[in-house]
Amino acid sequence: MDSYKISRRVRQFARRLTACAAFMLPLLAASEARADLIDQRNEMIAHFVDDMHADPLVADCAAHGNFVASTSTVIDHVDFPPAAFNSAHAAITPWNQPFDEGKQRVTVENVVTVEGQGIARNTQHEPYPLKFRCGYVGTQMLAFSWNDPVPALKPHKERSTKKGKGHHRGKSAIKHSTSRKKSSSKASAKH
Template structure:
């Protein structure tokens, strides 16, 4: 029994070590990303005199766009942080009417230029929108040019039965029409029979 117990214990220790190593790598990657974001915010505030909320929104937009299939990174020239290309709007309402109905105090917008992963010279105008309560970002949106994947629609049934969503198909409609004619003709013949009996 002891010979079986030792390998199991060793495998358990190896498994725990692997999990710890994976968590350490993930934590390290997250810390690196957070450091890069903080450096970018500091750069925008210090070098471009950006408002801290606008700088934070721009740094977050850069991170999100770099995870897209379309973009390598976003360039924010100094003009991105002037009043014609960035705004802080008091909101006190839901961020949007879709999935992010969370109430925010301010909505920040900032514009940048998305640089493609394929090394194209032409850049894509991007607009980022961030919702804040105090200095904490709670919602985010942008004009992502890559549409989200949608499930394929199922083909509709062409048989005489009811199709998807209970809609009648052509053949069942024809049957219903034929049934309606026979009912109405039966009703009219019944009326004429009653009239004939009254005459007698």
Template sequence: MDSSLTSRRLRQLIRWLTAAAAGFTVITAIPARADLIDERNEMVAKFINEMHADPLVADCAAHGAFVASTSNVIDRVVFPPESFDNAHASIKPWNDSFDEGKQRVKVDNIVTVPGQGIAKDKDHAPYALSFRCGYVGPQMLAFSWNDPVPAAKPRSEHSTRKGKSKHGSKQGAKRSTRKSTAQ
């Protein structure tokens, strides 16, 4: 009886420690997220106020800079002043799907803005980057860019072998069964 009470107290202590550790993780993650949002907002304000960018172009550029900074080959993204002029950046009315892939969401405007990816490898020339964002009003719903290191091809969800349906059964076998019962 004494050992069951001890093991119950030990389990309670472990649960308490686990909950405390989880709470600590959440508490420390919130300021980090807030810092990223603050940095992004500062970048958007800088592009608008100092480089005279349209707010949608500034938003797309800031998002692109953040995404590109997660690349294995890009240290940071810079936007020369001409990146935000009408000859380089654009906002096009769209009213269609952003793309034909996973981001088939309908958007009202497509924003494109060029930038330069400064390579982590100091001997490599900067990468010419192009960021494309899809918006409905002021809200970005889709994003793409010309990542110099494309992601690995995702595995197909369904079998693509001839004669197989998406559930893996042979279509030919179903047809032949139907024909044989019809005769």
């Protein structure tokens, strides 16, 4: 009987170990892929700074823009010509206010803008002129925007259904409903 308990425990341990391995393998693969992306991004920043004489913040913004644009359904990759990092196509502007009035209202110290060319997946299409905008506090990017050639889908508002009597909502509806009950009970008390 003791050997039965031991073999049962070994099987339970093996099942748990297998479940743990099945859980950990995708995490390990994801962390390796993330490390590869970070290495690629760092290499791109170094290339922009060392070979194209870009300011480190401009290079960081361009590398981030390249990554984001590569997730687009219409852009294959982004090219930054040699002039992309000169003052006519890239700028660091002191900001000290919210990045934008939308979802990214975070206050940033500097706004970096840089231009590039989005090379289309469809080889028959002209390159897309892209403008990346990044908000920084120190060297940390806190906000990002770009002129995506494929605008994000906006959630549509559901149409309100016609409300009949008795379908009131909110505090005023409750007050209205209770005041009707009180007045009808007073009227029935008078009869």
